[in-house]
Amino acid sequence: MIILNKIILRDYQNTAIKNFINNNYIGLLEMATGTGKTITSLSCSNFFYRTKKSIFCVIVVPFQHLIPQWEEVLNNFGYKKIIKAFGNFKLYKDDLISTIDDYNYGLRNKVVIITTYNTASKKKFIKNIKNVKENLFGIFDECHYSGTKIYRNVLLNNYTGKLGLSATPLRWFDKEGTYIIKNYFEKIIFKFSLDEAIKKDYLTNYEYNPVLVNLTENEEIKYIQLSNAIRNLYLHIKIEENIKLEEELKLLLIKRSDLLAKAKNKIDILINLLKKEKDLSHTIVYCSKNQTKEIVRKISQLGIKTHEFIYTVSKNDREKILNLFVKGKIQILVAIKCLDEGVDIPSTKRAYILASTSNPKEFIQRRGRILRKSNNKIFSTIYDFITLPNPDFMKTEYSKYNKKILCKEMPRFLEFSNLSINKFEARSIMKGTLKKLNLSYLLYENPENIHLKEENNEKS
Missing domain, CATH: 3.40.50.300 (P-loop containing nucleotide triphosphate hydrolases)
Structure with missing residues (x-):
């Protein structure tokens, strides 16, 4: 059992984290809704940070209303600098650019940005994220969205660590989108089905x-x-x-x-x-x-x-x-x-x-x-x-x-x-x-x- 920042991880979460580390910080987690994908992914980010000594974490979510939920959990993982990037670029532009500069010059070593697929697919956002020099870590919540034509460009090549989360990571009747997801995240490194979650009393x-x-x-x-x-x-x-x-x-x-x-x-x-x-x-x-x-x-x-x-x-x-x-x-x-x-x-x-x-x-x-x-x-x-x-x-x-x-x-x-x-x-x-x-x-x-x-x- 691993205790991380006073959060007790479940056995299957520990297994998922180990598999992610062993796959060089790349992979898909196919975990049933309600089994703790958020906690598992942020635990993965913390292990990445411990190894690399710095992390610039980008969390991409489907909808704006999910950002406060992630922010609440992030407070338990030592992220003191949290940027919420969505909507009008002008509202977060200065904070984003200055934070990237601070990180690149070593003034900060642990930063997180929470954004949406819509914002993360925009040219201005992508241009700035590409300026992060090292240890860029991406968490893609409900990663099946990243296989759509309008959001595929969020899957940047300069992520050192990349983690896809979804109960259903592969796209329904979309071979091309499914291929893009599997190719980018390499493979499903851990599965935890709804059947298992019910049997082990994690879901009703x-x-x-x-x-x-x-x-x-x-x-x-x-x-x-x-x-x-x-x-x-x-x-x-x-x-x-x-x-x-x-x-x-x-x-x-x-x-x-x-x-x-x-x-x-x-x-x-x-x-x-x-x-x-x-x-x-x-x-x-x-x-x-x-x-x-x-x-x-x-x-x-x-x-x-x-x-x-x-x-x-x-x-x-x-x-x-x-x-x-x-x-x-x-x-x-x-x-x-x-x-x-x-x-x-x-x-x-x-x-x-x-x-x-x-x-x-x-x-x-x-x-x-x-x-x-x-x-x-x-x-x-x-x-x-x-x-x-x-x-x-x-x-x-x-x-x-x-x-x-x-x-x-x-x-x-x-x-x-x-x-x-x-x-x-x-x-x-x-x-x-x-x-x-x-x-x-x-x-x-x-x-x-x-x-x-x-x-x-x-x-x-």
Whole structure:
């Protein structure tokens, strides 16, 4: 056991640090959400500092609201000079330039900059960071962002030490982005899965409740129309490369995905479920864009204290809202995606997922946030709204569309149900529906393969 700055590291964290050191201070940590990636990475930076005798540490995070969380933890690791670099370059320019000069001339030997991927990808920021003469150390939080085309230039060549953090470091259906990440960080030096974290009692067990929601007849017809249009566009793009057609295809794919996410029956079913619960404190409802206000209004009509938590909420208001949520004075938060990465609210006991993309990065990280340990929290509960075809369309001639709908939902269902404490009960709920659609075999498929196979079928 290593005790670092009064922080007691867990055994698996010690292993991750040793692997990082043995790989010459380069690598990826693939650790489940909630297992202490922040503490582990800063411990790595301290060992780097002890060896090199100086460190200029750059921490890159996805969103501005994560910067205060990192700053709070940094105070325990001996970083006295902390620069927060984001937004208007003029606001931090002088501090950045003078600190780099002080470091290069040996007036400081331990400096940290916390920034965002957006800022770190800007030419002015990059130009200055390239002036750091030695022992530049990069921590890339949620490093899957670094594989995107707009953020790849944050991966500078002059980092002596570089550490990527993510529960899902490899990019979903992006071979080029995944290659860039793997090539830059060399390899995954340590893995700590959600399964291991639950078994070793670092995260809570959870109950998984699939909530089956049928499309209306109009929604099903619209879904079929969109699917046919998407297939036709794939065929045209296959014949000729056309940027306009590709943009049109993206819009159609978003529309079809939104149709499933915003299925009309979901909100009514949610309200009925909430009516049955006696204690709704520390509950999160995840929904689609433009749904938060309607859902907040309907929940509030039940006499339940609720608030939306979206990107337009100011930083100060966010902190107030989260404090009230932790204290139980706000019972339910209605969110879109801004609680998915980095926002720590371990007190969350229950989540209703009305909308989720088919990207595992989103739903795997979302689950991890719900399973964080907290006082008086024995286990967590997840209600996952799974969209099904309209009953009138469960016929042979619509089989390919029915399969398409289920293939969007099944990877998440399989991923969530496999590690739940009620795995067999959850699977039995889906079994009857899948049998009606002649899709029972999907229960035994690898979650990663289902979506890939269906996408390939759509393109062919």
